[in-house]
Amino acid sequence: xxxxxxxxxxxxxxxxxxxxxxxxxxxxxxxxxxxxxxxxxxxxxxxxxxxxxxxxxxxxxxxxxxxxxxxxxxxxxxxxxxxxxxxxxxxxxxxxxxxxxxxxxxxxxxxxxxxxxxxxxxxxxxxxxxxxxxxxxxxxxxxxxxxxxxxxxxxxxxxxxxxxxxxxxxxxxxxxxxxxxxxxxxxxxxxxxxxxxxxxxxxxxxxxxxxxxxxxxxxxxxxxxxxxxxxxxxxxxxxxxxxxxxxxxxxxxxxxxxxxxxxxxxxxxxxxxxxxxxxxxxx
Amino acid sequence: xxxxxxxxxxxxxxxxxxxxxxxxxxxxxxxxxxxxxxxxxxxxxxxxxxxxxxxxxxxxxxxxxxxxxxxxxxxxxxxxxxxxxxxxxxxxxxxxxxxxxxxxxxxxxxxxxxxxxxxxxxxxxxxxxxxxxxxxxxxxxxxxxxxxxxxxxxxxxxxxxxxxxxxxxxxxxxxxxxxxxxxxxxxxxxxxxxxxxxxxxxxxxxxxxxxxxxxxxxxxxxxxxxxxxxxxxxxxxxxxxxxxxxxxxxxxxxxxxxxxxxxxxxxxxxxxxxxxxxxxxxxxxxxxxxxxxxxxxxxxxxxxxxxxxxxxxxxxxxxxxxxxxxxxxxxxxxxxxxxxxxxxxxxxxxxxxxx
Amino acid sequence: xxxxxxxxxxxxxxxxxxxxxxxxxxxxxxxxxxxxxxxxxxxxxxxxxxxxxxxxxxxxxxxxxxxxxxxxxxxxxxxxxxxxxxxxxxxxxxxxxxxxxxxxxxxxxxxxxxxxxxxxxxxxxxxxxxxxxxxxxxxxxxxxxxxxxxxxxxxxxxxxxxxxxxxxxxxxxxxxxxxxxxxxxxxxxxxxxxxxxxxxxxxxxxxxxxxxxxxxxxxxxxxxxxxxxxxxxxxxxxxxxxxxxxxxxxxxxxxxxxxxxxxxxxxxxxxxxxxxxxxxxxxxxxxxxxxxxxxxxxxxxxxxxxxxxxxxxxxxxxxxxxxxxxxxxxxxxxxxxxxxxxxxxxxxxxxxxxxxx
Numbered sequence: 001x002x003x004x005x006x007x008x009x010x011x012x013x014x015x016x017x018x019x020x021x022x023x024x025x026x027x028x029x030x031x032x033x034x035x036x037x038x039x040x041x042x043x044x045x046x047x048x049x050x051x052x053x054x055x056x057x058x059x060x061x062x063x064x065x066x067x068x069x070x071x072x073x074x075x076x077x078x079x080x081x082x083x084x085x086x087x088x089x090x091x092x093x094x095x096x097x098x099x100x101x102x103x104x105x106x107x108x109x110x111x112x113x114x115x116x117x118x119x120x121x122x123x124x125x126x127x128x129x130x131x132x133x134x135x136x137x138x139x140x141x142x143x144x145x146x147x148x149x150x151x152x153x154x155x156x157x158x159x160x161x162x163x164x165x166x167x168x169x170x171x172x173x174x175x176x177x178x179x180x181x182x183x184x185x186x187x188x189x190x191x192x193x194x195x196x197x198x199x200x201x202x203x204x205x206x207x208x209x210x211x212x213x214x215x216x217x218x219x220x221x222x223x224x225x226x227x228x229x230x231x232x233x234x235x236x237x238x239x240x241x242x243x244x245x246x247x248x249x250x251x252x253x254x255x256x257x258x259x260x261x262x263x264x265x266x267x268x269x270x271x272x273x274x275x276x277x278x279x280x281x282x283x
Numbered sequence: 284x285x286x287x288x289x290x291x292x293x294x295x296x297x298x299x300x301x302x303x304x305x306x307x308x309x310x311x312x313x314x315x316x317x318x319x320x321x322x323x324x325x326x327x328x329x330x331x332x333x334x335x336x337x338x339x340x341x342x343x344x345x346x347x348x349x350x351x352x353x354x355x356x357x358x359x360x361x362x363x364x365x366x367x368x369x370x371x372x373x374x375x376x377x378x379x380x381x382x383x384x385x386x387x388x389x390x391x392x393x394x395x396x397x398x399x400x401x402x403x404x405x406x407x408x409x410x411x412x413x414x415x416x417x418x419x420x421x422x423x424x425x426x427x428x429x430x431x432x433x434x435x436x437x438x439x440x441x442x443x444x445x446x447x448x449x450x451x452x453x454x455x456x457x458x459x460x461x462x463x464x465x466x467x468x469x470x471x472x473x474x475x476x477x478x479x480x481x482x483x484x485x486x487x488x489x490x491x492x493x494x495x496x497x498x499x500x501x502x503x504x505x506x507x508x509x510x511x512x513x514x515x516x517x518x519x520x521x522x523x524x525x526x527x528x529x530x531x532x533x534x535x536x537x538x539x540x541x542x543x544x545x546x547x548x549x550x551x552x553x554x555x556x557x558x559x560x561x562x563x564x565x566x567x568x569x570x571x572x573x574x575x576x577x578x579x580x581x582x583x584x585x586x587x588x589x590x591x592x593x594x595x596x597x598x599x600x601x602x603x604x605x606x607x608x609x610x611x612x613x614x615x616x617x618x619x620x621x622x623x624x625x626x627x628x629x630x631x632x633x634x635x636x637x638x
Numbered sequence: 639x640x641x642x643x644x645x646x647x648x649x650x651x652x653x654x655x656x657x658x659x660x661x662x663x664x665x666x667x668x669x670x671x672x673x674x675x676x677x678x679x680x681x682x683x684x685x686x687x688x689x690x691x692x693x694x695x696x697x698x699x700x701x702x703x704x705x706x707x708x709x710x711x712x713x714x715x716x717x718x719x720x721x722x723x724x725x726x727x728x729x730x731x732x733x734x735x736x737x738x739x740x741x742x743x744x745x746x747x748x749x750x751x752x753x754x755x756x757x758x759x760x761x762x763x764x765x766x767x768x769x770x771x772x773x774x775x776x777x778x779x780x781x782x783x784x785x786x787x788x789x790x791x792x793x794x795x796x797x798x799x800x801x802x803x804x805x806x807x808x809x810x811x812x813x814x815x816x817x818x819x820x821x822x823x824x825x826x827x828x829x830x831x832x833x834x835x836x837x838x839x840x841x842x843x844x845x846x847x848x849x850x851x852x853x854x855x856x857x858x859x860x861x862x863x864x865x866x867x868x869x870x871x872x873x874x875x876x877x878x879x880x881x882x883x884x885x886x887x888x889x890x891x892x893x894x895x896x897x898x899x900x901x902x903x904x905x906x907x908x909x910x911x912x913x914x915x916x917x918x919x920x921x922x923x924x925x926x927x928x929x930x931x932x933x934x935x936x937x938x939x940x941x942x943x944x945x946x947x948x949x950x951x952x953x954x955x956x957x958x959x960x961x962x963x964x965x966x967x968x969x970x971x972x973x974x975x976x977x978x979x980x981x982x983x984x985x986x987x988x989x990x991x992x993x994x995x
Contacts, residue, residue, distance in 0.1 A: 320806065321804050344940055384785060421677060421679075422905065427695055450676050450677055450831045450832075451831055451833060451834070451873075451875070452676065452830040452831075452833070452872055452877070453676070455875060455877065455879075457877060459951065459959075462940065463940075477804050477805055477806075478805040479806070480805070480932065480944070483942070483943060484942040484943075484944070484949075485945055492875075503943050503945075504943055504945075507943070507945040508945075518806065519945075521809060522809060523806075523809070523810075527958055565945070566946075567945075567946040580818050581817070582813060582816060582820070583815065584812075584813065584837075584838040585837060585857055585858065585874065586837045586920065587836055587837050587839070587857070587861045587875070587922075588875070588877075588923070588924045588963065589875075593813065593857045604946065607924070609967065613820060
């Protein structure tokens with residue numbers, strides 16, 4: 001009995017610890033300007049939508065009150081984030097899945113070495129390759145292009161995708177496509193009709209990981225883009241006005257930025273639950 | 284229906300020689316059982332016939348046509364896997380319909396419906412058509428796997444230990460059903476198992492395989508009564524055949540393990556025998572309760588319809604089948620009698636049967 | 639005999655599913671008790687509750703007189719042998735067997751002594767330095783057994799330990815396990831779906847179905863005197879034949895499905911006393927024989943040659959096929975008549991499935 005109460009308290013404390021920052025940001029995005037800076041911090045307040053309205057340029061005239069100069073660039077940047085993260089996720093998951101299938105089913109020469117090589121790309125601290133990438137991209141004319149970032153994110157996420165999907169596909173006995181092949185299907189048909197449906201949970205899990213990685217990426221988005229292809233993370237960080245940092249708008253930007261990933265994860269939660277427990281001891 | 288011929292088929296996986304020169308014929312309309320322990324190469328043989336593996340050497344013929352290099356989908360064989368391999372995202376109906384929906388068969392939906400329903404009726408799974416595989420019992424899954432094989436009327440059914448994952452009781456029941464199914468379809472069944480009782484009860488003929496080498500091919504009775512070598516003699520038959528070392532001297536057979544000496548002409552009517560032999564005697568050919576020699580009861584297994592006694596004679600442990608009414612207690616000393624006319628003789632070096 | 643394990647009203651529910659319902663049983667010291675039943679009957683769940691791997695929804699478990707229902711497995715002094723051995727792949731056989739002792743802090747010399755003792759009994763001495771990957775499945779099973787034995791627990795719990803083995807190995811291990819039990823005499827609770835295993839090794843068999851105990855008795859008892867149709871069908875290989883009969887009244891006999899009438903005084907008296915009309919005659923294949931004077935007529939459908947005996951499938955009415963065992967070498971075919979050994983026959987009530995006594 002005591003244990004149950006103690007468990008409840010511990011869980012509540014953990015929840016508070018993890019959810020407090022999120023609550024704070026979301027709350028801040030609805031707070032009036034003075035409330036944002038209030039000490040002691042205010043948990044109950046009168047809400048306002050002004051930060052969202054200025055963020056999306058719906059009521060640009062209010063922006064001046066917070067020292068903002070010119071239009072908010074958030075909407076186009078947010079769109080860029082969606083395009084770039086979405087496209088790179090689709091690409092890395094697709095390529096990763098095909099690649100993982102090949103590693104799983106076929107006897108690839110030097111398989112272990114290749115797989116390790118693929119994984120090693122993930123071991124690189126991004127900063128180390130920041131400058132080389134900048135130089136190469138400039139030479140290729142990829143600076144500030146959507147394609148540039150999409151390719152980059154795809155490359156970095158590919159290692160993740162291949163390794164994750166290989167684990168999932170390994171779990172599907174190869175007899176599944178063999179059964180289909182004996183029954184009259186080609187291997188490719190069998191892949192789409194039989195393997196893919198069973199790999200959906202793995203694809204969902206992989207997609208979520210890749211999406212989050214691409215969505216939140218800051219460093220390369222910052223140095224490889226300036227205007228056209230700039231994504232949300234660098235742009236949110238740069239929301240400044242003449243009178244200092246516009247916390248309200250930043251909070252609104254962050255809240256809006258949080259939403260798509262949360263929604264996506266929620267939509268695929270059924271597949272995620274199964275996908276996250278892969279690698280459990282086989283019978 | 285069709286016949287399958289494997290000629291001198293060899294297959295190696297890395298360092299392991301899975302099959303060494305297999306020559307085997309499955310006759311049209313026959314129920315042939317390929318029997319052997321785990322790792323003997325039985326599944327590999329089946330996969331080579333289906334086209335999922337290609338032999339390193341040797342030929343595969345189906346109905347007289349050479350199949351080497353022909354894709355599985357073009358061989359018109361059906362494969363029933365050990366763990367059924369039912370597609371979990373499809374209903375039973377769609378699982379059964381799956382083969383017919385491939386581009387190879389291009390069957391119309393109305394035709395598909397007729398065939399699926401017919402097969403479901405034969406296998407008594409009509410009430411399960413809309414369920415998904417995870418909601419089926421083991422026995423039901425097995426039937427769906429069978430149904431998916433039957434639905435396109437293949438020339439040959441290749442079955443890889445389809446009953447091994449079933450409960451003991453269910454296995455027994457399915458054996459009877461499987462046998463009558465084969466008869467009714469008039470199909471050629473190439474069936475693989477490690478269970479010798481299954482092999483004896485299902486097979487028209489039994490092919491015994493060990494470590495990639497075919498040991499013997501014959502009817503269940505032939506394989507039981509006249510095993511070609513020591514391996515077959517021990518593998519087929521439950522409990523295992525008793526094997527005793529014997530040596531010949533001066534017209535007499537000495538069974539040292541039993542401290543028994545017999546006149547050779549009483550037990551062997553054939554030609555020359557080497558000086559050392561292995562003598563095999565099946566447990567049902569030893570009688571307890573009579574005779575001059577005596578042994579001590581080591582273990583009694585009462586299996587209901589059968590009773591097995593392990594009798595210790597000196598250093599040897601004899602396996603004896605006794606009538607179920609007979610009573611024995613552990614430690615009891617009982618006389619025993621060997622049925623000499625049932626002795627089987629094997630060469631200890633080649634392990635082949637003599638005579 | 640002292641009671642070593644007692645189960646009282648043990649029940650387990652998973653959501654809406656009643657996996658185990660009201661199991662009450664006493665297991666005595668040195669007994670080899672087998673829980674037997676089809677997949678999903680609750681036998682493994684019951685075993686796991688005794689081990690402490692599952693918490694019962696209701697009921698109590700006592701081991702050596704102590705109430706262990708709430709205790710974790712480590713405090714119950716039991717040993718569990720898993721179906722898939724669960725050996726530690728990175729340790730040698732020796733280290734695997736020694737593991738439980740080392741976990742308890744037993745001194746090094748004693749660990750050595752006890753491991754070697756157990757290895758000797760199981761015939762593993764020459765394998766102690768090998769890793770599980772280098773062992774055959776039979777040897778792995780022995781190492782798993784050794785790991786259980788070395789702790790000298792109050793009770794051995796075994797969950798279908800032989801089901802992962804080849805048919806041949808299973809037969810050998812069965813005899814070895816039985817012999818081991820005779821030598822060591824440890825209290826053992828063993829779970830299996832294979833009734834041959836149960837018949838061979840058990841002192842008593844607990845037959846379960848759908849979470850409930852159907853019958854508890856020695857192998858002999860459940861074989862010859864099954865309490866209901868389920869037990870009668872499940873025990874025995876090949877299974878018992880069930881022949882539907884209609885009782886025509888005192889002195890008038892029973893009517894078979896094909897219209898024939900058969901008579902047997904003792905059976906008829908049973909039917910009268912119980913007041914039953916529709917009943918089922920249960921008779922095992924070995925208690926039927928093909929004889930010219932037989933009471934039941936039929937047509938042979940197939941023969942299964944088992945080497946030392948033949949098993950016939952005989953159709954005695956449209957769709958009603960029964961099995962008959964015959965030890966003779968000659969083969970029968972076509973129409974035959976079957977003689978019944980009535981003293982070995984059971985009569986069951988068609989409605990309730992219970993045996994009529």
